[in-house]
Amino acid sequence: MSSDGKRLENLVAWIESTLAPNGFEVVQNLRTRGTEVGGGEFDIVLQGRVGSLNLKWLIECRDRPSEGPAPSSWVQQLMGRKQGFGFDVVTAVSTTGFTADALAMARTFRISTRTVKGLTPEEFSSWVSAPFITSQCRRMELEGASFLLDGVSTPERQAALQSVMNSLRGDTPALKVPQTGELHAAYTAFVGAVGSNEEVFSSVEVNGPLRKVRLKAEYPEGNRYFLELQGEDVGVYAIEFRGSVGIEEVVMPLDEAAKYVDSDNGEVKSLLVTYAPHLMLGMKFQLELHNIPGRGTEILFRRVADDDPPVGS
Incomplete structure (x- = not known):
């Protein structure tokens, strides 16, 4: 994972925008200027209409493997952002889970929590069995x-x-x-x-x-x-x-397998498998397979940064 967490943000933005109702606008790294509470920078903001309501939804991501589970102090900060900037919904995403106190506070503040964590071979083998794929690149x-x-x-x-x-x-x-x-x-x-x-x-x-x-x-x-x-x-x-x-035939081995789950009840929102990136026309691309319950498998071909390691590494 790059130190700025951009790959995690890209992953979460894609999953949540795919699951969101049609017509939702997704903005990453949104910067705002405020008068009373000052300006803010937000990882992911989704805005759209649900019924007769205009919904403003903030998603913040945390990828700090060396610091352990996300603490309650982070959840408290997000509650301040929810109140200070008028968000209707806030979601906290962590690659290391949450402490028990953080989950309890999130329930109290009605902040939804998500965790991105690795999959075992047993968990994804029934869905994806290929240890590698080949691609012909011109x-x-x-x-x-x-x-x-x-x-x-x-x-x-x-x-x-x-x-x-x-x-x-x-x-x-x-x-x-x-x-x-x-x-x-x-x-x-x-x-x-x-x-x-x-x-x-x-x-x-x-x-x-x-x-x-x-x-x-x-x-x-x-x-x-x-x-x-x-x-x-x-x-x-x-x-x-x-x-x-x-014409060059490239072998791309399985690179990463992860799942995006509800941290509170363990419900799986998406399974993810990626294959090793390779160069095309001087740019680095990676194949991602997403298995979203109720939607089936979706394929994403994403351009990645040269120094992007796996999510949560």
Whole structure:
């Protein structure tokens, strides 16, 4: 678990938003400014309508394995937040459970409590039996690109274009999408071009050597990138790419098994199994399986931080 507890917050936010009625808004790390009680920072806030009522629900998470069960002092702090900031419902989530005094105080203050704890193999084997899963990931490496621009015919324009090209790298966001104003890198355009030409993978051997490719992507008027040249946006009508592609089969072993339970009565709200993260397009992703009673299994493919260890570790 990363020291800031973000992975626990992401897990809880997903489960509770999935279980909440349709139309609920979920905000993580909400910061507010107050006049009488001052400002506050909240892990997870859900807001929505139940019948004729507008409900404001606070969820706070605690992931401190070295400090033991959550104490009653933390529950007391949450009660102060409930009163001070006008929350209708407050839920406390801990990866280490709660002391008996904390649970008693939570009942008195009507604060619901949840615990995230590990599952034994016996508890999840009837649901998930695969000790690992395999996935085929496509590799795409950009080695070079040439931009073909509208109206670059004078020596001055050509020299300006050459200067821009010399300063660009594959991950430099320089290609403007006029509809949104976003800037894309040449690598992003390359991935899009490869995705539109599935045949480039037809002769690629799984876990074999990368295959060299040359692609020309054409962008019709109205669907062009633009590149800034001498202070002016110039249309890119085509890009010639040079690169390599491959297919890699990745084995992802079982990484973690946990359950999200009502700390007061032990009712299971969700079972969770995750498989080891792997890299895709330079980003780290992890497969999560959630078994929610009454809903069945739901699959989530989540991007995770490079230093994210298991929840509660």
